[in-house]
Amino acid sequence: MSSVLELAGVSKSFGGLKVIDDVSFAVKRGSRTALIGPNGAGKSTLFNLISGVYPLDAGRIVALGTDITDMAVPKRIGHGIARSFQNIRLMPHLSTLENLMLGEHHRASPWALARGARATANARAVLAQADLDTYPGQVVADLPYGIQKRIEVARAIMARPSILLLDEPAAGLNSSETAELRRMLERLSESGVTLLVVEHDMPFVRTLCDHVVVLNFGRKIFEGTPEEVHRDHGVLEAYLGPAAEIPAGVAHAA
Numbered sequence: 001m002s003s004v005l006e007l008a009g010v011s012k013s014f015g016g017l018k019v020i021d022d023v024s025f026a027v028k029r030g031s032r033t034a035l036i037g038p039n040g041a042g043k044s045t046l047f048n049l050i051s052g053v054y055p056l057d058a059g060r061i062v063a064l065g066t067d068i069t070d071m072a073v074p075k076r077i078g079h080g081i082a083r084s085f086q087n088i089r090l091m092p093h094l095s096t097l098e099n100l101m102l103g104e105h106h107r108a109s110p111w112a113l114a115r116g117a118r119a120t121a122n123a124r125a126v127l128a129q130a131d132l133d134t135y136p137g138q139v140v141a142d143l144p145y146g147i148q149k150r151i152e153v154a155r156a157i158m159a160r161p162s163i164l165l166l167d168e169p170a171a172g173l174n175s176s177e178t179a180e181l182r183r184m185l186e187r188l189s190e191s192g193v194t195l196l197v198v199e200h201d202m203p204f205v206r207t208l209c210d211h212v213v214v215l216n217f218g219r220k221i222f223e224g225t226p227e228e229v230h231r232d233h234g235v236l237e238a239y240l241g242p243a244a245e246i247p248a249g250v251a252h253a254a
Contacts, residue, residue, distance in 0.1 A: 004029045004194050005050070005163055010059035012042075012049055019045045021218040022059070027163070027211075032185070032195045034205040034226070037215035038239050043198045044086060046215070047165050050196075051083050052076045064162055080162035084152045084169060086198075092141035096132065096151055097123050099140055103158030123158065130154040130184050146177030150184060163194045170201045182208050206230075214239065 005027040012020040020042045027033050035043050048054045050061060052073040060069045064080055071079065082103075090099050100123035127133040130150055140148060153169055169185075170178045178201065185208060189195055199205050205212065205226060212229045214222040216238040222229060229235055 002029050003027060004064055005196065006062040007046075007050075008060050008062075010046070010049060010061065011057045012045060012054060013057055019218050020049065023215070023218070023220050024059075025213050025220060025223055027194060027196055030189070030192065030194055031211055032189055032197070032209045033211040033213060034209040035196060035198045035213050035215065036200070036202075036205065036229075036239065037221075040217075041215040041239075042218040043215055044167055045218075047083060047167055047198060050165060051081060077159050077161075080160075081165070082156040082159035082161035082163075083165035084156045084167055086167040086171065088145075088148050088152050090140045090148060090152060090155070093139065095137050095139055096127065096143070097136040099151060100126055100155050100158050103155035126154050126157050129187065130157070131180070146173050146180075149173060149177070150181060153181070153184065157188065157193075161193060163196065164188070166195065166197045166199075168198055168200065170199055170204045178204055 003026040007026075008024050010020055010023045011018065023046065035046065037043055045054065049056055052068070052071060056069055060067055062068065063076070066079065068076055068079065068081075091102065094102075097120065101119045104119050104122060124133065124136065127136055130153070132147070132150060132154060135143060135147065135151075140151060143151070149169060149172070153166065156164060166185075170181055173181060182204060185195060195209075197205070197209060209226060212222075212224060212226055213220060214229060214235050221238060222232050222235045224232070
């Protein structure tokens with residue numbers, strides 16, 4: 001399985017604080033990779049470096065065979081990288097359908113957006129894919145938080161990404177909303193989209209992801225499967241705690 005995203009020696013400082021320190025890892029095509037670690041570990045900063053919000057101080061990032069280290073944000077989206085945000089960034093006064101249409105603006109031509117027909121059809125197709133097609137005309141501000149979180153993901157899907165970065169997509173969701181989100185992401189993964197997920201919900205990580213990268217104080221401290229990460233003493237000490245350790249021979253939840 002080839003890599004679709006590679007980080008090599010990536011570093012970033014803000015003033016005298018080194019937030020990302022010589023981080024390297026690769027994300028395999030079609031994989032569901034989790035990026036985990038304690039608060040302040042640098043996870044969201046790393047997402048901002050991959051998506052182009054911040055420039056790198058050192059290192060390089062290669063996506064889909066192209067060095068994107070100095071690539072502008074709109075070009076990264078056009079190249080196949082999309083993301084959601086930890087804090088919902090929907091337009092609350094617009095409808096679900098209108099919010100999704102905004103997610104296509106870096107892909108669609110100005111003529112198509114002006115006409116609207118193609119963007120509307122694409123948005124309706126993504127709503128159906130995400131099991132959100134009962135909410136197309138509803139104003140987003142009137143919808144439950146869990147639905148808004150899924151709309152945030154669906155809007156990112158509108159960019160037709162090959163690589164989708166999800167920043168804490170399950171945060172604030174109840175168990176049924178989390179299960180609906182997981183099923184949505186599983187279908188998306190089965191369609192060929194590679195997922196890189198920042199998440200604190202470890203049951204969600206264990207049931208969705210097949211690979212885990214762990215950060216602490218801006219450095220990568222572990223990389224492996226969800227089963228392995230729960231048995232690594234460095235990760236247990238830095239993040240999960242001894243109660244999270246899974247006894248040998250016990251499989252993770254299906």
